Amino acid sequence: MRLLTKISVFTVAALAAAPAWAQNGVEAAEEVAAAVPNPGNNAWMMTATILVLLMILPGLALFYGGLTRTKNMLSTMTQIGAVSALAMIIWVVYGYSTAFGPEGNAFFSWGNLFLAQTTTDSTAATFSDEVISEYVFISFQMTFAAITAALVLGALVERVKFAAVMLFTAIWLTIVYFPIAHMVWAGGGYLFEMGALDFAGGTVVHINAGVSALVAAMIFGKRTGYPKEPMPPHSLTMTMIGTGLLWVGWFGFNAGSELEADGTAGLAMINTFVATASAGLFWMLTEAVNGKKASALGLCSGIIAGLVAVTPAAGNSGPFGAICLGAVASIVCYYAVAFLKPKLGYDDSLDAFGIHGIGGMIGAIGTGIVYQPMFGGPGDGSVAMGAQVWIQIVAVVVAIVWAAVGTAIAATIAKLVTGGRVSEDAEREGLDLAEHGERAYNY
Amino acid sequence: MKLIIAIIKPFKLDEVREALSEAGVQGMTAIEVKGFGRQKGQTEVYRGAEYATNMVPKIRIETVVSDDLAPRVVETIAAAANTDSIGDGKIFTLDVGAALRIRTGETDDTAL
Numbered sequence: 001m002r003l004l005t006k007i008s009v010f011t012v013a014a015l016a017a018a019p020a021w022a023q024n025g026v027e028a029a030e031e032v033a034a035a036v037p038n039p040g041n042n043a044w045m046m047t048a049t050i051l052v053l054l055m056i057l058p059g060l061a062l063f064y065g066g067l068t069r070t071k072n073m074l075s076t077m078t079q080i081g082a083v084s085a086l087a088m089i090i091w092v093v094y095g096y097s098t099a100f101g102p103e104g105n106a107f108f109s110w111g112n113l114f115l116a117q118t119t120t121d122s123t124a125a126t127f128s129d130e131v132i133s134e135y136v137f138i139s140f141q142m143t144f145a146a147i148t149a150a151l152v153l154g155a156l157v158e159r160v161k162f163a164a165v166m167l168f169t170a171i172w173l174t175i176v177y178f179p180i181a182h183m184v185w186a187g188g189g190y191l192f193e194m195g196a197l198d199f200a201g202g203t204v205v206h207i208n209a210g211v212s213a214l215v216a217a218m219i220f221g222k223r224t225g226y227p228k229e230p231m232p233p234h235s236l237t238m239t240m241i242g243t244g245l246l247w248v249g250w251f252g253f254n255a256g257s258e259l260e261a262d263g264t265a266g267l268a269m270i271n272t273f274v275a276t277a278s279a280g281l282f283w284m285l286t287e288a289v290n291g292k293k294a295s296a297l298g299l300c301s302g303i304i305a306g307l308v309a310v311t312p313a314a315g316n317s318g319p320f321g322a323i324c325l326g327a328v329a330s331i332v333c334y335y336a337v338a339f340l341k342p343k344l345g346y347d348d349s350l351d352a353f354g355i356h357g358i359g360g361m362i363g364a365i366g367t368g369i370v371y372q373p374m375f376g377g378p379g380d381g382s383v384a385m386g387a388q389v390w391i392q393i394v395a396v397v398v399a400i401v402w403a404a405v406g407t408a409i410a411a412t413i414a415k416l417v418t419g420g421r422v423s424e425d426a427e428r429e430g431l432d433l434a435e436h437g438e439r440a441y442n443y
Numbered sequence: 444m445k446l447i448i449a450i451i452k453p454f455k456l457d458e459v460r461e462a463l464s465e466a467g468v469q470g471m472t473a474i475e476v477k478g479f480g481r482q483k484g485q486t487e488v489y490r491g492a493e494y495a496t497n498m499v500p501k502i503r504i505e506t507v508v509s510d511d512l513a514p515r516v517v518e519t520i521a522a523a524a525n526t527d528s529i530g531d532g533k534i535f536t537l538d539v540g541a542a543l544r545i546r547t548g549e550t551d552d553t554a555l
Contacts, residue, residue: 295489
């Protein structure tokens with residue numbers, strides 16, 4: 001989605017006219033034929049879409065679930081599943097229209113409620129003169145909305161009512177996610193027109209989710225007993241499985257964001273390997289430098305930090321730039337979660353801000369550097385590094401401010417309407433029983 | 444009859460079980476437990492958050508044997524569970540008032 005141009009909709013009427021043109025000459029017929037999606041690209045984008053779904057369920061559900069306590073395992077996974085499902089419904093009702101509608105301004109769009117304007121012949125432009133089927137593009141983008149909403153939950157687990165989570169998500173998608181997606185990815189969007197580089201959603205997904213998570217965590221408050229009582233992860237085995245599924249699914253997320261199965265998608269793929277590998281190792285090295293053991297959770301955390309950081313850079317960096325970016329993001333994120341968080345005292349339970357927010361910022365700003373040809377990036381050097389980095393910083397700041405203000409509104413409304421948190425007794429007993437009437441494990 | 448309770452290191456369970464079988468013990472119960480003595484727990488670190496776990500995982504074995512056999516059982520467990528290091532555990536011997544095998548109704552020593 002790095003330079004998405006206007007969605008072109010070819011109606012049935014236009015295609016019906018084709019035979020008449022064909023009589024006038026072969027060239028006219030070829031013009032119409034050019035709008036037909038390449039089945040190879042369509043097939044890859046359908047695959048990429050399903051890979052992003054794999055990131056959510058079961059990837060993120062297991063990753064987050066393993067990090068919570070036994071009594072909140074089902075609550076964590078159920079919230080992720082339900083929030084994603086809600087995001088999908090909202091996406092087709094008005095979300096896609098608000099982010100990628102046919103008419104719009106710099107901040108949001110409109111004109112395609114219930115996908116009324118979309119048919120099986122509709123196409124969405126890629127970055128070359130190719131197109132893909134619009135239904136595939138809508139589905140691909142739908143999974144992005146769903147995972148971003150689910151990521152925010154990492155800061156809210158183990159204490160917020162299920163109803164509050166659902167209401168918060170509905171409002172948050174509407175006033176935060178759709179406008180930011182429009183600003184960054186849609187033709188005419190504020191940050192898009194400014195020239196901000198965001199290959200697969202470092203700003204829209206990760207900075208947005210991370211900052212929103214932090215603000216929501218502050219509004220809903222700390223878990224009872226935090227930070228005095230120990231709250232260790234109940235199953236790092238599941239977290240490790242979730243990490244693996246997230247990494248696999250991330251190839252759909254990053255390489256799919258090229259919208260075609262071409263060389264740039266290949267670049268995004270190799271970067272998604274090497275930045276992640278580098279970040280996983282560097283997190284453990286940073287632990288060792290700080291006198292700790294190289295840990296399993298450290299490997300997993302580094303992997304996620306690397307994936308987050310390489311998201312905006314996936315097709316905008318050479319492989320070595322990606323390795324450096326992964327390393328820097330991993331080191332900075334380590335200090336953010338191990339030192340900054342305890343010092344500031346907020347309860348970002350699963351480090352959605354510390355890893356997605358901070359890692360996203362490193363990635364977004366770093367993309368302005370690794371994009372340059374002198375570092376092996378694919379840029380042509382037409383925009384000076386300083387200027388590009390400045391545009392990246394502006395985009396990051398806009399995303400932070402928009403996400404923070406929008407989340408404050410959404411979380412406050414959700415808290416007022418539903419009461420926000422479960423009772424202290426329910427929190428002690430665990431949200432699995434209190435909110436869902438089930439236990440994750442019956443031995 | 445004596446009830447012998449032994450707290451041992453978990454990885455020593457199989458060795459102790461085999462040694463007890465050879466010594467003529469007919470049955471035992473093993474339970475996973477947590478506790479602490481002179482061996483304090485260890486530190487766990489999750490993303491920089493340190494938790495001192497002052498409970499160490501152990502296995503608690505219980506077996507009821509005849510008075511004659513009891514001293515030998517204690518020796519056998521002590522020999523099998525020993526690693527010469529802190530945290531090897533302890534053995535307690537208690538008197539037992541009565542025993543009954545549910546299926547046959549046999550009592551006391553014949554029920555063991």
